[in-house]
Amino acid sequence: MAPAKQPKLIVEADAEALALAAAERVMARIAANPGRIAICLTGGSSPKKLYQLLGSEAWRGGIPWDRVHWFIGDERFVPESDPLNNMAVARATFLDRHAPAGHIHPIPTTAENPDTAAEDYARELQAFYAGDQLDPARPLFDLVLMGTGPDGHTASLFPGYPEIEETRRWVVGVPKANVAPFVPRVSLTLPVLASCREMLFEIAGPDKRPILTRLCNGENLPALRARSNGETVWLADRAALPEDIRGPR
Numbered sequence: 001m002a003p004a005k006q007p008k009l010i011v012e013a014d015a016e017a018l019a020l021a022a023a024e025r026v027m028a029r030i031a032a033n034p035g036r037i038a039i040c041l042t043g044g045s046s047p048k049k050l051y052q053l054l055g056s057e058a059w060r061g062g063i064p065w066d067r068v069h070w071f072i073g074d075e076r077f078v079p080e081s082d083p084l085n086n087m088a089v090a091r092a093t094f095l096d097r098h099a100p101a102g103h104i105h106p107i108p109t110t111a112e113n114p115d116t117a118a119e120d121y122a123r124e125l126q127a128f129y130a131g132d133q134l135d136p137a138r139p140l141f142d143l144v145l146m147g148t149g150p151d152g153h154t155a156s157l158f159p160g161y162p163e164i165e166e167t168r169r170w171v172v173g174v175p176k177a178n179v180a181p182f183v184p185r186v187s188l189t190l191p192v193l194a195s196c197r198e199m200l201f202e203i204a205g206p207d208k209r210p211i212l213t214r215l216c217n218g219e220n221l222p223a224l225r226a227r228s229n230g231e232t233v234w235l236a237d238r239a240a241l242p243e244d245i246r247g248p249r
């Protein structure tokens with residue numbers, strides 16, 4: 001297999017401009033596929049503005065809701081009613097009002113434990129893909145959205161944890177998080193996240209500057225290791241940029 005391409009860094013003025021640019025990329029990926037579309041969402045705070053835009057009057061009309069399926073790259077193992085639940089945030093912000101119920105694919109946190117939830121979700125992904133072996137010529141997702149935490153984790157793949165090395169399983173249970181919220185997690189693995197036409201990171205705000213600096217310096221952290229087999233884009237705002245790239249104010 002050809003080595004994954006380097007991420008492309010795209011800089012926007014601020015968090016609002018970044019969300020707009022992300023929404024445009026989502027729409028471009030949708031427009032590029034005339035058939036069934038699969039988008040893998042992310043959790044945390046980074047995608048919230050994007051989700052608000054996608055549900056807004058200006059954008060929602062452009063989404064062919066009957067052709068788009070919505071998955072999630074990782075989940076905090078808490079009930080759907082818990083504000084920490086990643087898919088619940090996406091549902092409340094835009095999905096529940098516009099997407100057909102059968103097109104929303106949450107990780108089941110009603111399962112007995114994170115490992116069982118991971119196995120259930122792997123089966124759901126494989127049924128959607130109609131296969132259990134990923135073919136680089138036939139990506140699972142059109143688009144995978146990602147964020148990164150202060151320790152360089154992405155999805156729920158934490159630095160130094162064994163789950164980051166997983167190459168066989170599609171989805172894994174993660175018993176303990178490395179950073180808050182300290183709840184068990186369920187995460188898609190790197191090869192499954194890589195099976196997409198585009199992986200799009202949203203990295204905004206001064207709090208992200210230290211970790212973006214480490215990533216730009218090439219530290220071998222999960223957020224650097226996560227790459228699409230197609231295109232990987234780091235969408236950052238100026239506030240998140242390392243000093244040497246941002247230049248004087």
Ligand SMILES: O=C1O[C@H](COP(=O)(O)O)[C@@H](O)[C@H](O)[C@H]1O
Nearest residue numbers: 042043044045046147148149155
């Ligand atoms: O816990 C998580 O953290 C990362 C980063 O979140 P952010 O709040 O810093 O944007 C997120 O990508 C992941 O989905 C989430 O479960």
